[in-house]
Amino acid sequence: MKIIVHDTATAMLDLLRRPPTERPDALRDLYAPLAAPMSVVGGFDPVRAHRMGSGFPLGHDDPRLPAALHRMRDAGVWDRVQDSLAAAWERLDAAVPGVGHAETVHVVIVLGDPDDHHLTVRSSGYFGLGGFPGAIQLVMWPTDAALRGIGHAAAHELHHNVRYANVVWDPATVTVGEHVVAEGLAEAFVRELAGEQGLCPWTRELTGDRLDAAYERITADIDVAGMGNALSYVLGDATARLMGQEPVGLPDFAGYAVGLRIVEAHRAATGLTAAESVALPAGEILRGAGVRTGA
Numbered sequence: 301m302k303i304i305v306h307d308t309a310t311a312m313l314d315l316l317r318r319p320p321t322e323r324p325d326a327l328r329d330l331y332a333p334l335a336a337p338m339s340v341v342g343g344f345d346p347v348r349a350h351r352m353g354s355g356f357p358l359g360h361d362d363p364r365l366p367a368a369l370h371r372m373r374d375a376g377v378w379d380r381v382q383d384s385l386a387a388a389w390e391r392l393d394a395a396v397p398g399v400g401h402a403e404t405v406h407v408v409i410v411l412g413d414p415d416d417h418h419l420t421v422r423s424s425g426y427f428g429l430g431g432f433p434g435a436i437q438l439v440m441w442p443t444d445a446a447l448r449g450i451g452h453a454a455a456h457e458l459h460h461n462v463r464y465a466n467v468v469w470d471p472a473t474v475t476v477g478e479h480v481v482a483e484g485l486a487e488a489f490v491r492e493l494a495g496e497q498g499l500c501p502w503t504r505e506l507t508g509d510r511l512d513a514a515y516e517r518i519t520a521d522i523d524v525a526g527m528g529n530a531l532s533y534v535l536g537d538a539t540a541r542l543m544g545q546e547p548v549g550l551p552d553f554a555g556y557a558v559g560l561r562i563v564e565a566h567r568a569a570t571g572l573t574a575a576e577s578v579a580l581p582a583g584e585i586l587r588g589a590g591v592r593t594g595a
């Protein structure tokens with residue numbers, strides 16, 4: 301696997317020096333490496349996706365934006381992401397020799413919107429998208445948590461990237477079970493690489509009775525199908541409302557911690573690591589964890 305972390309710092313600094321009318325075309329150039337892998341969704345518009353996905357504002361100058369980019373570059377974000385992805389791929393390749401994967405994975409790191417509550421507060425300043433083999437996007441505003449976690453987030457997304465080169469993802473039929481298993485596997489994987497510090501803040505923070513209640517709620521509906529139905533169980537009520545979906549009574553990103561609990565039970569039952577489990581069907585992992593499904 302060839303992993304290319306594109307120099308989007310230089311590209312974004314150049315974009316921010318341009319008049320606002322020129323910025324959408326410059327943004328399309330920045331996202332161009334992801335166009336082919338993400339073409340499977342049809343009609344992918346990077347400017348629309350950027351605006352909907354907490355990306356930095358295009359229509360006005362904001363001195364916080366170049367300052368944030370310089371902070372990220374001074375902190376070595378791009379090098380740290382490259383190093384983390386190399387270590388993650390080495391672990392996956394060793395765990396499952398011959399596992400399916402994209403020949404080249406393009407990585408685009410994008411500055412986020414400092415006034416976007418979902419990004420800066422709910423998501424601690426960062427999140428990623430890695431489920432399209434060959435493409436990883438990371439969005440961040442350089443909070444302290446984001447600077448600590450961005451490399452781990454990259455490894456998390458690479459686990460998704462390899463998984464969905466082997467496991468079919470159909471938006472019409474994907475289940476809550478697949479969603480939470482994927483997030484649990486990716487979180488367990490970064491913990492295998494980096495220890496507890498590799499876990500997302502929202503995974504670490506959901507504990508005790510709140511985690512027990514979320515586990516019961518999610519596993520009761522583990523077979524609910526369709527991406528439009530399942531995302532609420534993974535992302536929680538606040539994000540569901542933001543996305544125009546129906547809340548189901550869950551705290552922020554509950555599916556991550558619940559997924560991790562399921563994967564821990566799977567590992568205890570089988571002895572398989574998250575790296576070794578990257579291509580396993582969700583049903584097999586759920587059954588190993590003692591979660592009843594209709595499949």
